[in-house]
Amino acid sequence: MAPRSAVVCDDDPLLRCVLTRVIGPIGYEVCAEAESPSEALEVIDRVHADVVVLDLALRDGRGEDLLRHLVAERPETKVVVFSSHVGDLDGLLTAGATAVVEKPDFPALEVVLGDLAHGGSLRQDLRRPVARPIPALDPPDALSLSGLEPWASFRKAAEGMLSGDAVLALDLIPTASDSGSWDHVLRTDHRLALARCAASVRRDQDRVSLSPDGVPLLLAVASHPEAPEAVFCRIREVWAREVDRGTPVGVYGHVRKGMPAGTMLDHAVEAVLFDEPTPDHPLRMI
Known part of the structure; x- marks a missing residue:
């Protein structure tokens, strides 16, 4: 099966690089990156993206507005919100987001995109973010005067x-x-x-x-x-x-x-x- 095309929309160039490396091996070709809504619209139309990974905090605009535009104008494109600025979760899903994943939960993002890549649809239980557990780590044996542990x-x-x-x-x-x-x-x-x-x-x-x-x-x-x-x-x-x-x-x-x-x-x-x-x-x- 040919890789599905993806566009990564995030104002942080380092995170765009991370996302490109994370989602490539699970069935996607990242065709373009964008840091603003206007740039995103131009590249999404040009490459006919199957999936858009969207941060809500973009340069010169709001990810929520871009989401609504894509749902209205390109309903065949799946939009996965990947952001640490998730507020109105139900509002994002109602607006048409395929799924919402909270940064930096890359494993959850891989599961969501993998499900989309291999099935074309998404299980309902994957649409909402699930809080990751804090591992049960033993406390430090001691702390130095600088706050460092052995x-x-x-x-x-x-x-x-x-x-x-x-x-x-x-x-x-x-x-x-x-x-x-x-x-x-x-x-x-x-x-x-x-x-x-x-x-x-x-x-x-x-x-x-x-x-x-x-x-x-x-x-x-x-x-x-x-x-x-x-x-x-x-x-x-x-x-x-x-x-x-x-x-x-x-x-x-x-x-x-x-x-x-x-x-x-x-x-x-x-x-x-x-x-x-x-x-x-x-x-x-x-």
């Missing part, structure tokens, strides 16, 4: 993460004035300061620690209400306000079904150490 209990917590939870690894690019003396002392001290920034923005169920290599790591447990890049932005805001020395960079990945969370930890640490993001592209996904 590596052993952090690693154990990682093994209990569920599909869709996220791992964010952080590092720092030194300033030009620091680079000449950037030894293990400065590197360690700056990484610890960066880990403290991560600890300051985490929720109760999230975990923060340092890898044996000294890399700051954050586990975003049970669908952080915003994508990992938004968490990274908050960490950078705290860093700029409280430290403002060097450039924080990061690598993140979502735990996928069948993947040990420890594997994602190792991949993230390796990527941020040996394939570092750059100041122009400070965050990337693996």
